[in-house]
Amino acid sequence: MEQLTWTGALGPFLNPIFTYVAYAFILAVVAQIVASFVFKPAAVGAVMAGTVAVGPKEYADMAAKYLLLALIVLVLIYLAAGMVMPFGKAGIIGAISARFAPVWIALFVTFTLSTVYKRRLGLYGKLFDSMIGMIGFAFVMFWVYTAIFVGVFNMISTGDALTQVSGMKNKLPGTPIRGVDPETCGTGCWYLLGGDNLARDVFSRMVNGSVIVIVIAPFATLFAFMGGITLGLPAGYFGGKLDTFLSFLANLILAFPVILLFYLLVTPEIVATGIPHYMAMVLFCFPIVFLTVLINSRFYTRPSLRTPLLAGILVLAVWLYLSAISAPGTVINVLPESMDLFNISSGILVVFVSVVFVNSPTVFRIVRGLVLDIQTRDYVAAAQTRGEGPWYIMLWEILPNARGPLIVDFCLRVGYTTILLGTLGFFGLGLPPESPDWGTTINDGRKLLSIYPHPALVPAFALLSLVLGLNLLADGLREESLRD
Amino acid sequence: MGLFILRRVGMMIVTAICLTFIVFFMTNLYPNLEKLAKTQGNFRMSEEAVESYLVDRGYLQPTPVKYLQWLGVLPGFKLVKEDGTVLGKCVRPGVSAEDTPNYCGILQGDWGWSTVSKAPVGETLGKRLANTGKLMFWVMVVMVPSALIIGVLAGMNEGSRTDRTLSTVSIASTATPEYVSGVIFIALLASTRFGLGPILHDWGLIEGKALFKGSAKTAMDNVTLQNFTLPVLTVALYGMGYIARMTRASMAEVMTAQYIRTARLKGVSFRNIVMKHALRNALIAPFTVIMLQFPWLLNGVVIVETLFSYSGFGWQLVNAAGNNDIEMLLAVSVVSVVVVLVTQLISDIGYVYLNPRIRIS
Numbered sequence: 001m002e003q004l005t006w007t008g009a010l011g012p013f014l015n016p017i018f019t020y021v022a023y024a025f026i027l028a029v030v031a032q033i034v035a036s037f038v039f040k041p042a043a044v045g046a047v048m049a050g051t052v053a054v055g056p057k058e059y060a061d062m063a064a065k066y067l068l069l070a071l072i073v074l075v076l077i078y079l080a081a082g083m084v085m086p087f088g089k090a091g092i093i094g095a096i097s098a099r100f101a102p103v104w105i106a107l108f109v110t111f112t113l114s115t116v117y118k119r120r121l122g123l124y125g126k127l128f129d130s131m132i133g134m135i136g137f138a139f140v141m142f143w144v145y146t147a148i149f150v151g152v153f154n155m156i157s158t159g160d161a162l163t164q165v166s167g168m169k170n171k172l173p174g175t176p177i178r179g180v181d182p183e184t185c186g187t188g189c190w191y192l193l194g195g196d197n198l199a200r201d202v203f204s205r206m207v208n209g210s211v212i213v214i215v216i217a218p219f220a221t222l223f224a225f226m227g228g229i230t231l232g233l234p235a236g237y238f239g240g241k242l243d244t245f246l247s248f249l250a251n252l253i254l255a256f257p258v259i260l261l262f263y264l265l266v267t268p269e270i271v272a273t274g275i276p277h278y279m280a281m282v283l284f285c286f287p288i289v290f291l292t293v294l295i296n297s298r299f300y301t302r303p304s305l306r307t308p309l310l311a312g313i314l315v316l317a318v319w320l321y322l323s324a325i326s327a328p329g330t331v332i333n334v335l336p337e338s339m340d341l342f343n344i345s346s347g348i349l350v351v352f353v354s355v356v357f358v359n360s361p362t363v364f365r366i367v368r369g370l371v372l373d374i375q376t377r378d379y380v381a382a383a384q385t386r387g388e389g390p391w392y393i394m395l396w397e398i399l400p401n402a403r404g405p406l407i408v409d410f411c412l413r414v415g416y417t418t419i420l421l422g423t424l425g426f427f428g429l430g431l432p433p434e435s436p437d438w439g440t441t442i443n444d445g446r447k448l449l450s451i452y453p454h455p456a457l458v459p460a461f462a463l464l465s466l467v468l469g470l471n472l473l474a475d476g477l478r479e480e481s482l483r484d
Numbered sequence: 485m486g487l488f489i490l491r492r493v494g495m496m497i498v499t500a501i502c503l504t505f506i507v508f509f510m511t512n513l514y515p516n517l518e519k520l521a522k523t524q525g526n527f528r529m530s531e532e533a534v535e536s537y538l539v540d541r542g543y544l545q546p547t548p549v550k551y552l553q554w555l556g557v558l559p560g561f562k563l564v565k566e567d568g569t570v571l572g573k574c575v576r577p578g579v580s581a582e583d584t585p586n587y588c589g590i591l592q593g594d595w596g597w598s599t600v601s602k603a604p605v606g607e608t609l610g611k612r613l614a615n616t617g618k619l620m621f622w623v624m625v626v627m628v629p630s631a632l633i634i635g636v637l638a639g640m641n642e643g644s645r646t647d648r649t650l651s652t653v654s655i656a657s658t659a660t661p662e663y664v665s666g667v668i669f670i671a672l673l674a675s676t677r678f679g680l681g682p683i684l685h686d687w688g689l690i691e692g693k694a695l696f697k698g699s700a701k702t703a704m705d706n707v708t709l710q711n712f713t714l715p716v717l718t719v720a721l722y723g724m725g726y727i728a729r730m731t732r733a734s735m736a737e738v739m740t741a742q743y744i745r746t747a748r749l750k751g752v753s754f755r756n757i758v759m760k761h762a763l764r765n766a767l768i769a770p771f772t773v774i775m776l777q778f779p780w781l782l783n784g785v786v787i788v789e790t791l792f793s794y795s796g797f798g799w800q801l802v803n804a805a806g807n808n809d810i811e812m813l814l815a816v817s818v819v820s821v822v823v824v825l826v827t828q829l830i831s832d833i834g835y836v837y838l839n840p841r842i843r844i845s
Contacts, residue, residue: 450670
């Protein structure tokens with residue numbers, strides 16, 4: 001079997017076209033920038049009168065636009081050819097695209113359905129009015145679907161993330177795996193994005209790493225929000241000593257350099273003392289407290305509904321809570337094996353806790369600020385006059401009205417959490433060294449960076465695209481939520 | 485104003501005390517002390533040997549006592565062995581037993597002894613901070629002007645194509661953490677086999693095969709364009725986007741103000757409106773943001789210094805934390821608390837000073 005090239009059979013005739021179009025596009029953009037300084041735009045009147053405004057500037061604009069479209073079409077051809085042609089014939093790009101086929105289909109379905117029904121979908125639907133938001137959403141959903149297809153159905157990845165194949169150390173992208181039978185290997189014939197310094201498949205590690213990131217980052221952010229909201233609401237609403245105390249604590253944590261905090265929390269010596277587990281005990285309480293107060297404050301006037309509802313939710317939540325914190329072999333092992341629903345591995349729990357701990361003070365400050373602002377509104381005064389309790393006002397009057405900024409911040413914060421997870425991996429903290437998550441792989445690959453860049457570049461671009469997607473999504477959401 | 489500053493300084497001291505106590509507590513947990521004993525003594529020490537090593541050096545006293553000794557409120561631990569050697573907190577190699585002071589804490593100006601670099605903490609950290617200062621200076625020189633220019637250009641015509649392009653650029657820069665941009669820069673600009681270096685070499689534009697250096701080790705003595713560009717660029721890029729977005733928001737807000745409209749209506753040219761009327765007011769908000777960026781930069785500095793092996797403050801932090809160098813870690817956390825809170829103070833004072841509406845009332 002031979003080494004795959006990037007574009008395979010498409011290369012000889014598509015690559016020259018692509019290069020020319022790309023050069024032409026760059027020229028057009030330069031011309032456009034120059035033109036915008038040299039020539040004035042066509043008069044406004046001319047456009048309004050219906051005559052087409054023509055000038056050098058408009059020509060440059062048009063050329064840039066069509067060349068960009070041509071570029072996009074060419075990229076789509078590269079990707080689509082991979083799915084149509086036999087595996088490997090369309091080069092590395094085609095093969096990767098073919099492996100991602102389920103993701104493309106899922107993305108296509110999501111976008112078609114959402115665009116068709118966007119008027120009935122509230123804020124989510126409005127997202128599809130903003131180009132930036134749509135691009136961001138596409139990036140985010142790409143990784144979410146990848147994580148689902150890899151984690152649940154075990155598709156996409158061409159091999160195992162941990163298997164080492166002798167002779168594949170630091171091999172370039174597209175190298176055929178040594179010793180496999182070309183007749184039977186099917187999709188697992190090549191290391192599509194090369195091998196790393198321990199001869200593992202970079203592509204498989206990258207897609208498997210997405211599962212860890214996509215599972216931990218949103219959940220950790222959610223927990224940080226629960227903690228921040230549960231403490232930030234009363235701090236802002238009641239003010240006084242409680243506020244001073246909680247704000248002091250939040251500022252204390254924020255004054256810590258994040259990396260020092262990670263080093264203090266995540267080293268094996270500290271994990272052995274069980275401190276992260278005790279912190280998990282405290283931090284995981286917040287969602288339960290939040291849910292209880294949320295339901296009680298709303299339904300306490302109707303005990304016949306409140307009591308069974310609350311009891312049901314509490315039993316379930318406490319069970320989940322105990323399953324989450326107790327694991328055999330750690331300091332907290334309260335549940336008998338038969339009742340323990342799931343065990344979170346110690347490394348993941350520690351990483352999770354430290355990320356939640358770092359994020360929640362910022363959320364606290366945001367929520368507190370929002371409460372201080374919303375508190376002065378008339379509907380809060382109306383509720384107070386009605387005789388509603390303080391928790392009802394906080395959770396059912398103030399919180400829903402703070403949702404816009406909170407949703408936007410949630411997206412940004414998931415991105416920030418992803419960065420933090422990468423930072424942890426980069427310093428080799430928390431997760432085991434063979435873990436395929438992106439931070440750890442970047443750390444692995446950076447030692448031989450200037451000779452073999454691919455093992456570090458692949459996870460770096462993966463992380464970049466996810467965080468960029470989340471930031472663009474947040475920007476789109478902010479724009480759309482400001483509009484109404 | 486004086487009272488305000490005084491209160492903030494008091495707050496700073498309380499925060500620093502709380503924070504160092506937490507660091508102290510965490511670094512003095514038994515597993516950490518055991519690791520310290522083993523790295524200082526030898527790795528095959530028995531349980532008893534570790535115990536006696538720690539007892540002899542006063543590591544097993546109650547944590548509050550040890551903390552007060554570190555502060556310099558209580559006399560430092562001291563133990564005279566049978567053979568006459570003196571062990572204890574204040575003992576330094578090369579200082580005779582008679583000259584060893586009783587108190588050696590922060591209040592006496594003694595930052596302690598770094599067990600990893602075998603030198604006084606104050607001296608070592610001073611050198612590291614000087615290195616980081618050099619890095620930060622160049623980062624500021626690159627980051628602040630470019631961020632302000634991007635922000636002003638984007639904000640003066642809100643919604644235009646320039647605005648959209650520059651805003652996307654700044655979003656992308658905030659979405660690129662240092663370890664990603666650093667890795668990409670090294671792979672593309674500092675490699676002898678890939679990226680720009682070999683191409684430029686073939687064209688005969690540069691001498692060596694690599695455009696820049698992937699390590700900043702030599703930059704500690706001698707800063708050159710080759711060894712310092714990439715670290716500076718990496719730190720600057722992540723902070724730049726945020727400042728640019730704040731500047732853009734502030735500029736866009738100013739451009740909708742009444743006095744700008746008045747200036748426009750009376751026929752002032754666009755250039756003059758931006759330069760003379762809008763810019764000064766638009767730069768108040770970014771000033772506070774730039775000051776508040778310092779603690780963030782500190783974070784980036786840790787990553788970049790590790791990535792480019794540049795022995796500065798961040799590198800020292802990682803080194804000390806990895807080896808449980810207790811007194812160095814405490815000094816590091818004091819420095820970072822002071823940086824965080826002083827920059828907050830400057831940003832508050834600067835905001836009041838720059839904003840005439842607050843200053844005059």
